Amino acid sequence: MLPYLTSYYGNPHSRTHAYGWESEEAMETARKQVADLIGASDPREIIFTSGATESNNISVKGVARFYGSRKKHVITSATEHKCVLDSCRVLESEGFKVTYLPVGTGGLIDLKELESLITADTSLVSVMTVNNEIGVIQPIEEIGALCRSKKVFFHTDAAQAVGKIPIDVNKMNIDLMSISGHKIYGPKGVGALYVRRRPRVRLEPIQSGGGQERGMRSGTVPTPLAVGLGAACAIAQREMKYDHERVSQLAKRLMDKIYAKLPRVVRNGDAEKTYPGCVNLSFAYVEGESLLMALKDVALSSGSACTSASLEPSYVLRAIGADEDLAHSSIRFGFGRFTTEEEVDYTAERCIEQVTRLREMSPLWEMVQEGVDLKSIKWSQH
């Protein structure tokens, strides 16, 4: 990245001089690296954006609007990232019909239900690969095959999946896919969008301008960031197996420690079809936010970073049917390439200590210990 911030300063879209060419070459190499990671057959199918949020916006709004004159229906799932859900809200205000597919208790969608919802009016199905809050992996390959057979475009938000689990856009019949830079140890402020060329996916661009990136995302590509994203993709491809093993081991270590010491801990989301780097636990009878306050020196959150400022329980947890009290008491543990065993041990110890302390203070916990069924209590209204 560094040389492209200092010495090689040409605009990658300048075709008239050598300064532009060297930047363009670096950008094209990066494009190839991204394409290789996701199994895209042509690097031209990769479009650089400012991040997964923009990629999601371009795909959801772009495809729906382009085919809007003939098809007015979009399907998405209830546990999608905020940017997909909000893009769908915008579409609704423009007169589109949006179906929010409910998920089961494990957080997975029901394929039969999806099949029954797809109509001749449906233009796009958008389901995320790995959920950002509970880490469940949706059956992307099956959804892709279903959408292809019904001739509906399939978009997936794979921001937390790319570089972490094997993804092949051709095998999985993915038509559009969003990729984020900083989630694969690349720079922030850059992302990519995969847009299939055969069969061709067409979309209405959100940004108008110079027609860069095949006209789908006008604006100069930030060469240093694109180079960083490309390098991160190349490393992710090389290290995927090693990192995955490591992350699984750390997640197991944390859960074993916590389960051994604390009763009534529930893991949110399907235990089998999940990415181990994201573990969402609910500690019954403990308020999640107070636990986070007590664990200030550990970088944890109760939901996604985007919603971490609000005290509302996560909509993802409510969508999987978690009880209100369990949704309030959830904490998300993230593991990455650079997480160490000591950090995991420290987190587990502190967590056990603080949960025990908070439970000791809690009158609810005391009642549970005495064998009172909390659900049977009629609380007086004040």
Place this chain on the structure above:
Amino acid sequence: MAASKVRILRLFKDLMREGQKFDGYNFRNYAARRTRDAFKENKQLSDQSVIEKEIKFGQQQLDLIKRQVPDFCCLFTYSLHWWVGPVEIIKCSASDNFLKHAIYFGCNIL
């Protein structure tokens, strides 16, 4: 073969030592773990061309680490230039930690 063994050991040592110079605890830790695991994994390699390839890769990683960790020598020569004008650049061997630290403190006094 024997020469190759020495080379591999040297590379391992260099990687381990340079990796410990990262400022961040997580990166220091990762560098040591990744180096150890990679050498362990490649231990049973027998094909010379594959071994050569891995050594080359290791060398690249070593260069990468060297580029990212703070270099005291560099600091010293720059300070010296600033202080006494262009003088002959004193080069110290990268492995000589003692000398490096001495120079570093030396430039602090300057």
